Amino acid sequence: MSYPAHAALAPSGAASRRSFVRSAEAQRRLHELVPGGAHTYARGSDQYPENMAPVIARGVGARVEDLDGNWFVEYGMGLRAVTLGYGFAPVVEAVSAAARDGVNFSRPTVWELRAAERFLEQVPGADMVKFAKNGSDVTTAAIKLARSATGRDLVAVCGTQPFFSTDDWFIGTTQMTAGIPQAQRDLTVSFRYNDLDSVRALLDAHPGQIAALILEQATATAEPAPGFLEGLRELADLHGFVLVFDEMITGMRWAAGGAQSVYGVRPDLSTWGKALGNGFSVSALAGRRDLMDQGGLNTDGSRPFLLSTTHGAETTGLAAYLAVADAYAERDVVGLMESQGAKLRDALVSAASEAGLADHVTIMGRPSCLVFGTRDHEGNPSQAFRTLFIQEMLERGVLGQSLVISAAHTDEDLDLTVDAARGALAVYARAVDAGTTDGLLRGRPVAPAMREYAAPRRLPDTSAGDADRQEG
Incomplete structure (x- = not known):
């Protein structure tokens, strides 16, 4: 599809330190009014890097705009409910x-x-x-x-x-x-x-x-x-x-x-x-x-x-x-999701391999329902490394707890996603080399959506999980 000019994204190769000030203020107000600050646990601010939880104003195709005017290519749209695109x-x-x-x-x-x-x-x-x-x-x-x-x-x-x-x-x-x-x-x-x-x-x-x-x-x-x-x-x-x-x-x-x-x-x-x-x-x-x-x-x-x-x-x-x-x-909506998902998977697998991270950032699943896995410097599944990857993708204009695609994702959307991933993987590689996300991850790791305590006493790994599986 052809996106309107207002849906354009900034170049995604380098992090732009986007502002989330208005989203953060809206999220604070939501926490005052709505238990958990969202109506679905998988949509909660605890599922995103600290102070980087966009509050969405609108969407078009496979892109969304938050209250700060940031546009993102989004994946897992509507907790996997949107297959034809926003505003279809x-x-x-x-x-x-x-x-x-x-x-x-x-x-x-x-x-x-x-x-x-x-x-x-x-x-x-x-x-x-x-x-x-x-x-x-x-x-x-x-x-x-x-x-x-x-x-x-x-x-x-x-x-x-x-x-x-x-x-x-x-x-x-x-x-x-x-x-x-x-x-x-x-x-x-x-x-x-x-x-x-x-x-x-x-x-x-x-x-x-x-x-x-x-x-x-x-x-x-x-x-x-x-x-x-x-x-x-x-x-x-x-x-x-x-x-x-x-x-x-x-x-x-x-x-x-x-x-x-x-x-x-x-x-x-x-x-x-x-x-x-x-x-x-x-x-x-x-x-x-x-x-x-x-x-x-x-x-x-x-x-x-x-x-x-x-x-x-x-x-x-x-x-x-x-x-x-x-x-x-x-039209063959499922076939389109499968073909676009396969292109995205192949490009991201190649990018991870080129960054020397083939064993650390993995792309899994059916092409129409892809997820990513994140492992630390020792090869163990890691919430902190997952959060770092989400953080760096957000900075480069990609929003998603998964890589679940829709029929609205264009080749341009895929190119922007892969470009963002290359930048995010470069930061991820620094964390692997250092053996820690300290100094790179700005805030606490994301937490599992389904957990007993609001402040988790430990963080079970969901690095390749289904945070957006919920259907209320």
């Missing part, structure tokens, strides 16, 4: 048109019918769909349906994946357990990704007690081993638990039909969000008719309360989804 005109126009006709009524709207028909065409393995506003709504609804259908209480989550819900059934498995009854925490057990034996061990330890098993089919850094997903399907059929695939990130990033269409394994239920609306609020629960219709009017059994909310089907979110689906039908 067809989506904005569709949402505006829907809003003019009214956003919420006392009866279903035609938008609900259009969106349901379109989604079930997009995900042919699903029989029914129900829309909501965020990912936690639909993952929790999936667990409720599974418990209702099986009459069982236990839920098995993939313990080596970062996030599934803000609700107690999952948050009780994290470090942030304050306020969650032990009885609730005891109802969730965990298994390991790509480890069928760990699933079998759970089934042996809790025979006939597991209602649902939920996981992401793949992540930025891990693909399913041959036979793993197929093995889960067989175990679900044999033991009677409900197999739930979380498509929050993979849906419309791995493929329009989700990772299930890539790997060819059909879940009983799947949960969707993020890219469905290009940043607008819309999520979906989809799956087998017999499971979904428990919450409908065609059941003789006791009905679970299924996603009955005031704003679940307001028109702008559904209009956004339909416009996104049109954009995916008109």
